Amino acid sequence: MNKWQQRIKPWLVNHLALPSDTMLELPRITVIGHLHVYIENHKGLVVYTEKELTLKTNHGHIKIQGHTFVIKMMLPEEILLEGTIQHISLIES
Amino acid sequence: MRQIQGTFFTGYVTISVAGAYPERFFNKLVAHGISVWNMKKESATVCSGNIRLRDISKMRQLRRRSHYKITFTAQKGFPVRFRRFKSNTPFVLSLCVSLLLIVVLSNLVWKVEITNVPKELEEKIYAQLDHYGVHEGAWALSLDEPSIIQRKLIEDIPELLWIGVHKKGTTYFLEGVEKIVVEEEAPPGPRNLVARKSGVIEKVYVSKGLPKVRVNDYVEKGDILVSGELGPEEREDDENDDTDKPKTRVAADGEIIAKTWYETTVTIPLDYINDQLTGDKTTQYSLSIGSLTLPIWGFKQPDYEMSYEEVHNHDIYVLKWKLPIEFNKTVVSETERQQATRTKQEAIKKGIAQAQKELQLKIGPQAEIISKKILHESTEHGKVKLILYLTVEEDISEIEPLTQGD
Numbered sequence: 001m002n003k004w005q006q007r008i009k010p011w012l013v014n015h016l017a018l019p020s021d022t023m024l025e026l027p028r029i030t031v032i033g034h035l036h037v038y039i040e041n042h043k044g045l046v047v048y049t050e051k052e053l054t055l056k057t058n059h060g061h062i063k064i065q066g067h068t069f070v071i072k073m074m075l076p077e078e079i080l081l082e083g084t085i086q087h088i089s090l091i092e093s
Numbered sequence: 094m095r096q097i098q099g100t101f102f103t104g105y106v107t108i109s110v111a112g113a114y115p116e117r118f119f120n121k122l123v124a125h126g127i128s129v130w131n132m133k134k135e136s137a138t139v140c141s142g143n144i145r146l147r148d149i150s151k152m153r154q155l156r157r158r159s160h161y162k163i164t165f166t167a168q169k170g171f172p173v174r175f176r177r178f179k180s181n182t183p184f185v186l187s188l189c190v191s192l193l194l195i196v197v198l199s200n201l202v203w204k205v206e207i208t209n210v211p212k213e214l215e216e217k218i219y220a221q222l223d224h225y226g227v228h229e230g231a232w233a234l235s236l237d238e239p240s241i242i243q244r245k246l247i248e249d250i251p252e253l254l255w256i257g258v259h260k261k262g263t264t265y266f267l268e269g270v271e272k273i274v275v276e277e278e279a280p281p282g283p284r285n286l287v288a289r290k291s292g293v294i295e296k297v298y299v300s301k302g303l304p305k306v307r308v309n310d311y312v313e314k315g316d317i318l319v320s321g322e323l324g325p326e327e328r329e330d331d332e333n334d335d336t337d338k339p340k341t342r343v344a345a346d347g348e349i350i351a352k353t354w355y356e357t358t359v360t361i362p363l364d365y366i367n368d369q370l371t372g373d374k375t376t377q378y379s380l381s382i383g384s385l386t387l388p389i390w391g392f393k394q395p396d397y398e399m400s401y402e403e404v405h406n407h408d409i410y411v412l413k414w415k416l417p418i419e420f421n422k423t424v425v426s427e428t429e430r431q432q433a434t435r436t437k438q439e440a441i442k443k444g445i446a447q448a449q450k451e452l453q454l455k456i457g458p459q460a461e462i463i464s465k466k467i468l469h470e471s472t473e474h475g476k477v478k479l480i481l482y483l484t485v486e487e488d489i490s491e492i493e494p495l496t497q498g499d
Contacts, residue, residue: 044124048116049134071132071142073097074123 027057029088036072037064037081037088045079053081060092097130097143104146104170107131112161115140121155122148146172202231203263210269214252218267221249227265239265282494283342286319288312289491292351302345312351312489319345321495342495349490355456355483356468359448361440363475367431370401374426381419397427440477441470448481460487 013020020026030038039055039062046061047054048071053064069083110118119129119142132142144152146168156163179185205222207215222228225245227236236242239258246256246267254272258265286302291313294306302319306312324340377391407420435443449462462485469480 045116045120048119048132048140049137069134071119072130074119074129074132074142076123076126 025058027055027062029062031085031088034066034085035082037085039079039081041077042079045074053079055079060090063087063089063091065089097128100143100145101170104168104172105143106146106149106165106169107141107143107167108152109135109139109141109164109166110161111139111164112159113138115161118156118159118161121159122152125151125155127151141166146170199263200233201263202227202229202233202236202265205229205265205267207267207269210253210271214250214269214271217250217252218246218256218269221246222265222267233260233263281344281346281492283321284344284492284494285317285321286345286347286349286490287493288314288316288318288349288351289489290314290353292353292489294349294351295486296350297347298349299345299347301343302347304347306349317493318349318490319347321345347490348488350486351489352463353485353487353489355452355485357448357452357481357483359444359451359479359481361435361444361447361477361479363435363437363440363472363477365433365435367433368399368401369429369431371427371429373397374424377423377425379421379423381421382417386421391423395425395427397425399428399430401426401428437472437477441467441479444477444479445481448479449483452483452485456485456487460485 009024012018013024025041027042028040030036030040032038042055042057042062044056045053046056048069050069051065051067053069053071055062055064064081064085065087066083066085069081072080072082074080112118115138116132116134119132119140122144123129127144127148129142129144132140134140152163205219205227207218210218219228222242225237225242227242237245239260243256243258246258247253250256252272254270256267256269258267260266291311294308294310294312297304297306297308297318299319302321303323305317305320312318321343322340323343373395375391375393375395377388379386379388379390381387403424403426405422405424407422409416409418409420445465445467449465452462453460462483464484466482466484467479468482471478
């Protein structure tokens with residue numbers, strides 16, 4: 001059943017033009033300049049320091065680097081990071 | 094952001110989590126549905142963030158199964174402020190006392206105002222109101238309704254025709270109408286009407302009594318006009334009959350209009366002086382303390398040749414006490430003297446008018462001057478002297494009581 005779901009979802013995204021983030025449960029990252037990063041659909045916080053934020057996602061991790069990080073808001077699936085953002089990297093596992 | 098809006102009203106706390114990987118504790122909180130905001134990593138082992146007041150107990154439960162140490166660093170929001178405010182006893186106490194004071198003071202009667210009635214009735218109303226408990230400083234809640242006070246007042250004070258009682262805030266306004274108690278006149282005793290002065294009768298109106306005169310009769314002063322004795326005509330020759338039939342005595346009443354005459358003398362100067370205001374004036378203000386006068390406005394003395402001063406004094410009051418200071422307003426008006434000469438004709442005309450006016454004042458407004466005649470005129474020392482003869486129609490009746498038994 002689960003396998004079947006895994007296969008049908010990309011097909012739905014491609015053929016029915018459904019948004020990929022909701023269908024595939026991928027994180028959606030919104031970056032506002034170097035000031036804010038808004039991440040939806042994450043699966044939990046792994047590392048958080050003044051200079052780094054690592055979040056777990058379905059397919060790996062998101063690593064954001066910079067300085068003077070403050071988490072403005074943290075909700076079960078959303079996070080809003082404020083600070084000076086320098087790098088955003090997606091790490092596949 | 095929607096999640097953390099309105100947190101000021103529900104209240105929130107800032108917690109500081111100490112231990113290895115403190116952010117993971119926050120992660121755990123979030124996973125259990127607790128919103129966290131303004132999260133900050135203070136150091137490698139300390140992380141702080143805000144959570145809602147209502148999430149504290151949930152957070153405590155989650156902490157029990159962990160090694161983290163939690164300290165509350167700040168409390169904010171309305172419930173927190175309210176709690177803090179409640180613990181400030183003197184402030185709460187003073188607020189309560191002041192509220193109580195406002196309530197108490199606004200329920201006192203501060204003023205009772207009575208308008209439209211004479212002073213002595215006002216005193217009576219005040220006394221009566223005092224009796225009901227309505228006076229300055231009374232507790233308004235324990236008093237009757239204005240309509241009831243109104244009814245009671247009208248019942249208790251017979252001199253009042255009507256009184257309106259209104260309560261406006263802390264003031265009672267009373268507006269009364271005095272009943273004019275007309276005392277029934279004592280029925281007049283038997284009387285005659287006699288002539289006050291000599292004249293020729295013009296009109297006779299008798300409402301009671303036996304008229305003794307007719308129109309065009311000439312009467313002397315003291316003649317009986319209307320007799321109060323009713324009964325058969327007196328007959329000199331028949332004395333026995335007369336004594337047998339008792340006469341009815343009534344109070345004669347009526348109006349006898351007669352033509353009377355007056356002679357008056359007036360003197361009118363031919364040259365006269367007339368002072369007139371030119372319309373030019375200045376106003377000066379000053380304060381006077383005892384006999385000392387202190388000008389405060391209008392220092393310049395006007396250069397009028399002749400002037401007329403009008404001084405208005407105003408007392409200065411502080412609340413109800415009169416201060417020994419008086420505020421004076423002086424209006425200096427310029428006057429002009431006119432010297433004029435009259436012709437003889439003008440002087441006579443003026444003289445007649447003056448004489449008529451004087452006579453009218455003397456004999457009253459009911460009397461009517463019907464004709465005037467110059468008996469004599471002479472001019473001497475620049476003055477015209479007139480002797481006037483005036484004919485007047487007036488009521489000449491006068492009351493003369495009839496005394497019993499001669």
